[in-house]
Amino acid sequence: MPADRLRTADVERLAVAFASLDDPDAAFAFLQDVCTVREIQEMAQRLEVARLLSAGEHYERIRESTGASSTTISRVSRALNYGADGYRSVLDHLREA
Numbered sequence: 574m575p576a577d578r579l580r581t582a583d584v585e586r587l588a589v590a591f592a593s594l595d596d597p598d599a600a601f602a603f604l605q606d607v608c609t610v611r612e613i614q615e616m617a618q619r620l621e622v623a624r625l626l627s628a629g630e631h632y633e634r635i636r637e638s639t640g641a642s643s644t645t646i647s648r649v650s651r652a653l654n655y656g657a658d659g660y661r662s663v664l665d666h667l668r669e670a
Contacts, residue, residue: 622649623660624667 594600625635
């Protein structure tokens with residue numbers, strides 16, 4: 574889906590809501606209210622896959638350590654290499670913290 578079709582006013586408000594949370598406990602509470610447990614786990618897994626890919630880990634090692642499918646690993650890799658740099662921005666921020 575092209576970014577211009579995704580970036581609706583509602584999605585913009587959601588992004589602003591997440592960005593406004595500077596406390597991990599508040600962010601966790603918001604995630605629990607907005608997402609299912611499975612969605613939270615899947616997003617956490619994708620972030621870990623992105624971290625490992627950016628650290629140069631191989632697909633098989635990532636699959637073994639995270640349980641992510643090769644499809645998920647490929648999708649995250651594509652986002653890291655050709656996406657909107659969201660993963661890179663978050664990973665850089667986490668390294669600095």
